[in-house]
Amino acid sequence: MSASRVCGLSELVQDEARRVEVDGVAMAVVLDGNGEIHAIGDVCTHGDISLSDGFVEGDTLECWAHGSAFSLKTGHPLNLPAFEPVPVYEVVIDGDDVLIDPAVTKASA
Incomplete structure (x- = not known):
């Protein structure tokens, strides 16, 4: 699998999560207050x-x-009440495009 475009940088709002889906995998993409993008x-x-x-x-x-x-x-x-982690995905920025490969988590990257 390869990284897919999930949105543009200009579509993200600081300190708000945006739901995206890549190959059936739902993710929350966030532009935090420091300007970092997380998935x-x-x-x-x-x-x-x-x-x-x-x-x-x-x-x-x-x-x-x-x-x-x-x-x-x-x-x-x-x-609590959650005690299990959620996956964290590698984010690649290409120009204005935010790209994510659901097969590449930070733990496996």
């Missing part, structure tokens, strides 16, 4: 809730339903 799995590991509907604060994304916050850098939950 993590979009499904909260505590419940079947879309993380992209949650709240971005610093380098975390909080599930709106039960309050578990996940690190955008590692995917690890920072508080």
Whole structure:
């Protein structure tokens, strides 16, 4: 598999998550307050809730339903009730294009 365009840089809003899907894999893409772009799995590991509907604060994304916050850098939950991490995907920027390959996670890159 190769990286696919998921959106343009100009389509991202700082400190907001955007839901994208690549090859059937749902992801939350975030432009954080430091200008870094992150991509993590979009499904909260505590419940079947879309993380992209949650709240971005610093380098975390909080599930709106039960309050578990996940690190955008590692995917690890920072508080309960979630205790399993979500995948974190490598992001490639090519001009204005944001590219992600769902087969390449930071753990396997």
